[in-house]
Amino acid sequence: MSSLVASLALQNLGPKVLDWNWISRNFSHEIIPAIIGHIYLSFVSVTIALVISLPTGIIVSRYRKAYPPVTFITGLLFSIPSLAFFALLVTVPGVGLGPRAVIIALVAYSLLVLIRNVVAGMDSVPEETKDAARGMGLTSRQILFKVELPLALPVIVAGIRIATVTIIGIATIGAYISGGGLGELIFTGISRNFPTRIIVGAVLATLLAVLADLSLLAIERYLRPWARTRRT
Amino acid sequence: MDSILKVFQRPDFLAQLVVHIELSVIALLIGITVAMPVALLVYRSRLWSAVAINTGNIGRAVPSLAILALVFPLLGFGFAPSLVALTLLAIPPILINASTGLRQVNPQIIDAARGMGLSNGQVLGHIQLPIAAPVIFAGIRTSAVQVVASATLATFIGGGGLGELIVLGFQRNELAIQLGGSLAVAILAIITEVGFGLLERAFTPKGLLVTSNHRSK
Amino acid sequence: MIEFRGVSKTYPGSLHPVVNDLSFEILDGEICVLVGPSGCGKTTSMRMINRLIEPSEGEILIDGEPNTAMSGTKLRRHIGYAIQQIGLFPHRTIADNIATVPQLLDWDKIRIERRVDELLQLVGLDPAQYRGRYPAELSGGQQQRVGVARAMAADPPIMLMDEPFGAVDPITRNRLQDEFLRIQEEINKTIVFVTHDIDEAIKMGDKLAILKEGGVLAQYDTPEKILAAPNSEFVSSFVGADRVLKRLSLLRVSDMELDSTNGDGDDLPRISERTNLKDALSELIGAGAERGVVVSNGDGARGTLSIETIRRLSHQAEAEQRYE
Ligand SMILES: Nc1ncnc2c1ncn2[C@@H]1O[C@H](COP(=O)(O)OP(=O)(O)OP(=O)(O)O)[C@@H](O)[C@H]1O
């Protein structure tokens, strides 16, 4: 049994599986654009999501009653499987196939994590600190921008990190509704039974996600010096 | 609306729903069976739990479509390869949460337990696991929701499941099938989320839910 | 009886022992306080008794038997254990926390229930009210009480207590100390009590084992003897510059030989024979008098006590002091 699997795997992993010729031939006009398209989709989505989540999070952290319904709705959005979400979105008039539907879905997916972390970040600012700022005569607007947001930043960045990684992963599926990106390579690879495309797409998407994860983690650590100095 | 309801009466709808649930349940069960013993092995050691948690984190970063797609050239088309991919997806959240949850238990509580003569097994079973249970269940819940969602993608490597209907709808350009499949998947995912949320609460010991202004320090 | 015989502990990877050649005996029914500056090895010494830590050298005998005669877990079920951070199990009710060891020892349900209520009563918590609560629903001081009750649950002849009243405010601590001393009168356990607070040590201990850095036993004796005659610079400075006054606080007016009343005395301050000498001295100085009339409960004058007597007593002790 196991030898059967092994021989199957070996057979499949033979020289034909990874066609280096194809990779070098298509590197500049297919692979690079796919990478760029993928980064574009993810970046635009996280940016839009952030523009929505920051004010929402700040407001919700003040008006606590709004928090449960906000997490409920965004949580509902978050738990809809992406293929289903895409399939539902493309039927909406004015959306249709293409990057627009993908971006809408990706934004929707980011909201829960981002808002939750903005609120957690604002909550992490000690009441004494805000009190001290008030005592020094800062206006509430100044307190927000000079005290609360800077102190909440590491937690917010942690949220951006989780959202980005999630989105890079889900964006691959967006190719199914013509969103472009690395998923394109995977889907055409599957439909033409051409493993090289699949592997290139999957490996690059993974690399992109892991890289985004690690670099945002580095930023998060940098912003949180007290966690960095811990001795091992 | 009527046409969507008709989708739910199609014989292949029920069949794919069953496949979807089978894929998810089996992958989750195997995932738990693999992740829990590993967590129990590593949590005592700072080094090994760091290894497990970081591996889990990287595993979580891998896109689910990428895992399914990579399994395909290795193991081919069908139910079993899909199951392998979904199991791989199920493991990281459980592994991460179980390892961190067990490590987070206050060392003083463990010391008190050992000082009163609980054996290592009793400390684990009576003290650490119950206290870590909410965190472990949160991991299982994340895992379950992710597996149910990713099972939708199994259709791309011939694994079946409700994704089959969505894809069918696209191919035939039949809106009703596309919407019916999507709605069914969404509802299944939300049921999973809510159901495991309830389970999580049920497994959280009452004493851990109590918050009070009395807490010392 | 607990006997340390040449016990040393060196942690792996460390060059110096943190407990060094410790030898002393703790008698049955006594509270022995291990006291000393932070990091001097008090906790380590205590944890070697119930084998949460194994000594590198030497052995510890309990009632003449090496504590290695039975398995660690079995040993620990017969030795009470209470720690500063309390370590109550947050997921179990107060009753279940207290019942931990009795359950391990397979007591029957009714006996456990009765024991839990009895202990809650003993530490001053109303069983009906607190039995079913969770630790998070108790104040710090109440949690400490439960910690002590839990340690006593299976009525172990020996109890180990590591700064059991460390995590509460001074007023609560004082009350818990008094309560515990009252409880000890009833239960008469052999208790090893760790603290870094010399005042707590003097108050709680029948014997003090003063440890210094590197886990060396500096002096082992009753608080009175140690205060009267510290055997080294270290002990003398550890017990504090006010050790003469501390010692006076251990002695009662009723323990003193009194002068006769001599007929005078109506204008002298009155001192109850149950006050300690430190407070008596304070009263005399405060009243601007050289002597006071000692009265017993029934208001009968027993004699007079002069500042001079107290001074002589303190000076005598000071003269006895000889460093090695
Ligand atoms: N597990 C360990 N490994 C290595 N060194 C240890 C360990 N536990 C304690 N030590 C060291 O042994 C010394 C004695 O520690 P111990 O906890 O016995 O001190 P202590 O007298 O109880 O101090 P404190 O009053 O602060 O509680 C300290 O220097 C401590 O750093």
Ligand SMILES: [Mg+2]
């Ligand atoms: Mg200590």
